[in-house]
Amino acid sequence: MKITFHGAAGEVTGSCTLIESATATFLIDCGMFQGGGEAYAKNLRALAFDVRRLDFVILTHAHIDHSGLLPRLAMLGYRGPIYTTPASIDLVEVLLLDSAHIQEKEAEWQLRRRHRKGSPARVAQPPLYTVTQAQACLTQVRPAEYDETFSPATGVRCRLRDAGHILGSAIVEVWLEEAGRTRKLVFSGDLGQPGRPVLNDPKLIDDADVLFVESTYGNRLHRRLDETEDEIVDLFQRTLHQRHGNVIIPAFAVGRTQEMLFVLADLVRRGRLAPLTVHVDSPMASKATQITLRHEELLDGPTLDLLDWQRAHPERMRVEFVADAEESIRLNEVRSGAVILSASGMCDAGRIKHHLRYNLPRAECAVLITGFQAAGTLGRRLVDGARLVRLFGEPTPVRAEICTIGGLSAHADQAALLGWLGGFKRPPGRTFIMHGEAETAALFATVVRQQLAWEQVEVPALLQSFVL
Missing domain, CATH: 3.60.15.10 (Ribonuclease Z/Hydroxyacylglutathione hydrolase-like)
Known part of the structure; x- marks a missing residue:
């Protein structure tokens, strides 16, 4: 062999x-x-x-x-x-x-x-x-x-x-x-x-x-899930309620987007976060979420329970799937209070690059990094502390807070x-x-x-x- x-x-x-x-x-x-x-x-x-x-x-x-x-x-x-x-x-x-x-x-x-x-x-x-x-x-x-x-x-x-x-x-x-x-x-x-x-x-x-x-x-070793939840709650409080900025979350369309929706919904259910509207701006993530719901037999018990709660309380955790490019562009006009989940997870392609272009230069905003960033990717440069990156061939200053969490790997x-x-x-x-x-x-x-x-x-x- x-x-x-x-x-x-x-x-x-x-x-x-x-x-x-x-x-x-x-x-x-x-x-x-x-x-x-x-x-x-x-x-x-x-x-x-x-x-x-x-x-x-x-x-x-x-x-x-x-x-x-x-x-x-x-x-x-x-x-x-x-x-x-x-x-x-x-x-x-x-x-x-x-x-x-x-x-x-x-x-x-x-x-x-x-x-x-x-x-x-x-x-x-x-x-x-x-x-x-x-x-x-x-x-x-x-x-x-x-x-x-x-x-x-x-x-x-x-x-x-x-x-x-x-x-x-x-x-x-x-x-x-x-x-x-x-x-x-x-x-x-x-x-x-x-x-x-x-x-x-x-x-x-x-x-x-x-x-x-x-x-x-x-x-x-990854951080414990409860420590990760504390970090998310603190970041949302600082960004949305104190600085009045936006939270941008680069997330892999398959897996990480669905996990983030679970964690955020669970924090809202437990009263640790105020009611949220989360914009999922990735056609692929939208499709992957629909596929996930078609395979409920593969989900664990706590997730099934949370799905039942969310369906019963849609006003507390609203998930808006962004359908077209025009709607995505309109999100870049929002100056405060937006929570945007978008792909790609390593920031190298897709709609996330547009949201980073408009939010990285703003000190009141935050970028929440939730997954592994391979060497050479834009996400890795942000994690490593770059103060200037290039987006669409143009230099973009990094003034937003970059927060990396490890408990959702x-x-x-x-x-x-x-x-x-x-x-x-x-x-x-x-x-x-x-x-x-x-x-x-x-x-x-x-x-x-x-x-x-x-x-x-x-x-x-x-x-x-x-x-x-």
């Missing part, structure tokens, strides 16, 4: 692991590299293998850093099935079409900008794929229910388990038969934080011969990761630490060796291969 890491090795994006066994060749995830000026070139260089040899692909969840190059995979000649959960199928359709649309618009904007400056049109970056190509790729997606075993190829059995990260996210168990021997591979995908709002906790797995585990927050922290690993009844024969920035992954590997006494723990490099 040969394993090659085509992404999420020494970084947190571009998840793509190639497995070549005696009976099958397949991918776990096919994600896009995100953040920084090199991302486009890395995405062009990705998938540097004969994709026509693949028997199948399994998608752990819908986030673009795990799904975003699926249309490009199909463009390059892959015609086989892509297996994922039904909820992920619903979400990945929204995310991939949005990704393609953004790329097309970005390419058009670059062409217009270069034309105005007299630069040759040929230097503009074409989209990695188009909306039409994304739609074609979606015809290859097949549903796989949680906890049900299926056989995507000869000598291969698979099962998806709830990862508790976002709606439909999955841990993947794979049993491979080679030379009369069966070996079990387990891919954590992205693991959720236990006790987090909206979703159930990640399922524990008993055993694995080869384990692939994420390490996004393998170097730290969709990723397990170090303690939760160790807790999940502790569910294995014996150490895996080999463990690969991935989906973490290089220093974080290395540190977490050391922690696993020391605290769990696991010996075969490795941190792969990009494009590194291992033969087992």
Whole structure:
């Protein structure tokens, strides 16, 4: 068996692991590299293998850093099935079409900008794929229910388990038969934080011969949820009632937006916040919220109870989904009291950039950062304390308060990761630490060796291969 890491090795994006066994060749995830000026070139260089040899692909969840190059995979000649959960199928359709649309618009904007400056049109970056190509790729997606075993190829059995990260996210168990021997591979995908709002906790797995585990927050502990709630209440009080400004919340359209709506509604229900109107200014987030409500069987008990309360008291927690661009533009005219949830979560694309353009220069406003910000992104520069950023090619001063909260992460922290690993009844024969920035992954590997006494723990490099 040969394993090659085509992404999420020494970084947190571009998840793509190639497995070549005696009976099958397949991918776990096919994600896009995100953040920084090199991302486009890395995405062009990705998938540097004969994709026509693949028997199948399994998608752990819908986030673009795990799904975003699926249309490009199909463009390059892959015609086989892509297996994922039904909820992920619903979400990945929204995310991939949005990704393609953004790329097309970005390419058009670059062409217009270069034309105005007299630069040759040929230097503009074409989209990695188009909306039409994304739609074609979606015809290859097949549903796989949680906890049900299926056989995507000869000598291969698979099962998806709830990862508790976002709606439909999955841990993947794979049993491979080679030379009369069966070996079990387990891919954590992205693991959720236990006790987090909206979703159930990640399922524990008993055993694995080869384990692939994420390490996004393998170097730290998240704040407790009650501490995070205190920070949110204090920020809203300072911004809305003392300074009379706006609160701008960059949020991933899938997962984080729904969690923020839960937390804010719960704080209103408990009287810790005054009645709120929250503007969700992201067509994708609106669709993702509708999809979430269609899959109530995947939500935890407290979330279902809160939904019942909100439906009974719509005047206390109003959620307004911004439908069109004109309505979004009108929000930028609001000088005080607005709470705007908008994508993208790392501030690099979408409508959030317009809201930042109008609110960052205003000292009475606040930007609430609620999730991981990859190196090279605008969100990361804000978190790191930049006092001047560029938006739409123009310098924009940062005078608004930048507040980062850690208790709502969709990723397990170090303690939760160790807790999940502790569910294995014996150490895996080999463990690969991935989906973490290089220093974080290395540190977490050391922690696993020391605290769990696991010996075969490795941190792969990009494009590194291992033969087992």
